[in-house]
Amino acid sequence: MEPVKPRRERPASRAKGERSTRERLLETSARLFLDQGYHATGVSTILAEAGVNAGSLYHFFPGKEELLTGVLEWYLDQLGPVVMAPAEARTRDPVGRVFALLDFYRAWIAGSDFGRGCPIGNLALELGTAYPAARALVERNFEAWTDAVAGWLEEARERFPRGTDPRALAVFVLTTMEGGVMLARARRSLEPFDAAVARLRDYFRLLERAAS
Amino acid sequence: MEPVKPRRERPASRAKGERSTRERLLETSARLFLDQGYHATGVSTILAEAGVNAGSLYHFFPGKEELLTGVLEWYLDQLGPVVMAPAEARTRDPVGRVFALLDFYRAWIAGSDFGRGCPIGNLALELGTAYPAARALVERNFEAWTDAVAGWLEEARERFPRGTDPRALAVFVLTTMEGGVMLARARRSLEPFDAAVARLRDYFRLLERAAS
C-alpha cells in the first residue's frame, strides 16, 4: 500500500495566520468591490493592496472577471457559517431568527459608517445581466439566503394563517433587507432601515394574530 | 423652500421634435448609466451614441460627474409627471395608487427583459458615498418618492390602526419596490417581485382589518 501523501493545502511553509496569494487576492477584491464597486476597482489597486504582482494574479485567475466570480463563490461559502449561523445561535424561535438576521445587517451597515451595502445586492445591481457567470452566482446567493430563511419560516408554519407560503414570506424578508440597506446607505442613516424592519415586524405580528 | 429655477428651453430655433445637444447628452447618459452603470459607461460611448463630439460635451458640462448629477436632476424633474401622475390618474383610492405605482415598476422591468432596474437604486448602490453631489441627489429622489407615497397614505390615515406612521409605511413600500426590482433583475423573473408585492398587499389588508 502506498503511503498517503500528507495532502498539504498547497504551499509547504506558511506561517500560521498568513494567507496564500490566492486568498489575499480574493479577500482584497471582495473588500474593494464592496467599497467601490466592480468597475471602479482597478486591478492595479487590488494588486497593490494585496501585495501581489500582476503576473501572479493571472497565474491564479484568468482575468478580473474570474476574480469577481471567485468572490461570489466565496460569499456563497460564507453564507451559512458567517451569516446564518449567528442568527441561529441567538435564538431557537424561527421568527426571532429572521429579525436576528436583519439585526446582523443593521450592525453591518452601521459598522462601516454606511460605506458598504450588501455585497451581493451591490454587485447584482451594478452588473445587471452583463456578466452571466456572475449573475448566476448572485442568483445562487439569493437562493441560498431565501432557502435558509424559508426553512426557518417553514418550522413556524402553524403560527401563520393557513395557506401562507413560507418561501414568499422569505422573499419579502429579503426585499425588505435589500431595500432597507440601500436606503440606509443612500441616506447615511439607519432610520429607513429601521422603519422598514419595524413594518415587517408589524406584519409578522398581524400574521400571527390572524392565524389564531 | 428653494425657489424653482425657471428652466429656460435654451436656443430659440430648433425644429419641432429635434433635441438640443444638451438634451441628447442627458438622455443618452441616462440610458447608458441605467443599462451599464456609471463606471462601465465611457464618455466616448455617450458621445458616439448621442452624436456629439468631445468638445461640445465639455462646453455644456464640466465633466462626466456633472453629467451624472444632470441625469439625477432630470430624474427628479420627471418623478412627478412621469412616475406619480399615472398612478394618481388610475384611481382616487390612496392604497390603490400605491399598488398602481408598484405596477408601473413591474411593467418597467418586464418591458426591458430585465435589463434595467430602478435608475435611482442602481446609482445609489454603485456610487455609494463616493460622489457626494450625486448621493445628495439620489437622496432627494428617494425623499420625493417617499413624500409622494406618504402623502397618499396620509389621506387614508383613518383606514389604518391609530398611530400608524404614513411615512414609515411609505418607506416600507419603497424598500419593497427596490428589493423587488433587484431580485427580479437578478433572477430574470417577475416572481420575486410579485411575491414581495403580494405580501405587502396582504400587510395593507391586515392593517385595514386591524383598524376597524
Next chain:
Amino acid sequence: MEPVKPRRERPASRAKGERSTRERLLETSARLFLDQGYHATGVSTILAEAGVNAGSLYHFFPGKEELLTGVLEWYLDQLGPVVMAPAEARTRDPVGRVFALLDFYRAWIAGSDFGRGCPIGNLALELGTAYPAARALVERNFEAWTDAVAGWLEEARERFPRGTDPRALAVFVLTTMEGGVMLARARRSLEPFDAAVARLRDYFRLLERAAS
C-alpha cells in the same frame, strides 16, 4: 448656389514639408515593420519614433492591425509611381524593364546593409494566413506587381516561343526576386541575388533564341 468649400486636406495650417500625424504613423510603422517585423515592433516604439502619443494613434486607427493594413495599402499606392515607373523610365525595351526592376531591388537591399528585405514578402511570410485583411492586401500587392511585369512581357510576346504565357513568366520573375532578396538578406551578400538574376537573364536569352 452654395460656394464650394475649399476642401483642404484636413488641417489648415501645416508648414510645407511637415507630415500629418496619420502620415507619420504610417511611415514610421512601415519602416519599423520592415526592419523588425510586425510582431517585434511595439506600438510604443512606433509612438516614440513618430512623436505621437498613444491616444492619437487610436484616433486614426482602430488598432495595430489597421496600422498594418494601412501600411500595405500605402505600399500598393506606391507600387506604380515608386517601383514600376523608374524601370519604365529607364528603357522602352520590355525585357530591359524587367531587369531594371530587379536592379531596383538589388539597390534596395544593398542600400541598407542587408537590413531590409522586400516589405511585402517579409509581411507575407511573417503573417501567413493569420491576418486575413493583411493577407488580402499582400495578395493584391503581388497581383499588381505581377500585372505590371506581365504587361511588359505581353508587349514582347513575339520575341518568345509561341505559347509562352507572359503572366507565368512574370510570376517566375517575382519568385526569383523574392527568393533572391531572401537569400541576400540571410547571407548578407548580393551573390545569391546576382546568381539567381543571372540565371533568369540566361533563361530569357534562351527563350528569345528559341523563338527565332
Next chain:
Amino acid sequence: MEPVKPRRERPASRAKGERSTRERLLETSARLFLDQGYHATGVSTILAEAGVNAGSLYHFFPGKEELLTGVLEWYLDQLGPVVMAPAEARTRDPVGRVFALLDFYRAWIAGSDFGRGCPIGNLALELGTAYPAARALVERNFEAWTDAVAGWLEEARERFPRGTDPRALAVFVLTTMEGGVMLARARRSLEPFDAAVARLRDYFRLLERAAS
C-alpha cells in the same frame, strides 16, 4: 571540416515512443514557430503544448533564443534524411531529383492548406539580421540545401552548356522554391508555385538543348 559531435540520446530509461522533455520542447517550438512565427509564439504556449513547465524549459535551454537556434540545428540535422533522401530515392537522374525535391515542397504546402511555408525561409525573413546566432544557422541551412542540389547538378554537368555553374543553378532552384512557396502561401493557391516550377523546368530543358 568539423568533426560531427556524437549526439548521445540522453537518458537511458524511456519507454519506446515516448519523447524526452527536451525533444518535446524542440518539436513543439518548431511547429509553433512555423505556424505563427518566432515573435508571435509565446513561451507559455510552447510550455502548454509541450506539456512542460517553465522551470524545466530553463533547465534545458538558457532562453527562448536558444530554443530558436535549437530548432534551426534540428532542421539542419533533418535536411539530409528527411528532405534530400526521398528525392534521391525517387530517381537516379540528377535533374529529376531537383524536380522531385520541388515536388516535396509542393506536397508540404498543399498538405497544410497553405498554413505553413518553408521553415527556414520564414525565419530568415522574420528575424533578418537581428539574431546573429539564428541567422548563421539559417545561412548554414541554405548552404547545405544549395550544396546538396549543386552536388546533383555537378553530376549532370555535361548536359548543360560549357561554363554553366552548378552552384549558381542550385541557388536559382532555391530562389524559385522559396519565392514559389511564398506566393503559394500568400495566394492560398498552388498556381504560382506551379507556374514558377514550370518555367524553371523549361529553363532546364532549354539548357540541355543548348548543350548538345
Next chain:
DNA sequence: CATGAATGAGTATTCATTCAT
C-alpha cells in the same frame, strides 16, 4: 529533473479631458 508560484517590465488599448481652429 520536475513543479508551479513569483517577478516586474512590457503589451496593446482606453480613459476622461483639453485644445486650437
Next chain:
DNA sequence: AATGAATGAATACTCATTCAT
C-alpha cells in the same frame, strides 16, 4: 457652439524569466 485632433495617465493583461522546494 461645433469640430476633431491632441494629451498622457491609466486600464487589463502577457511577457520571458527566476526561484524555492
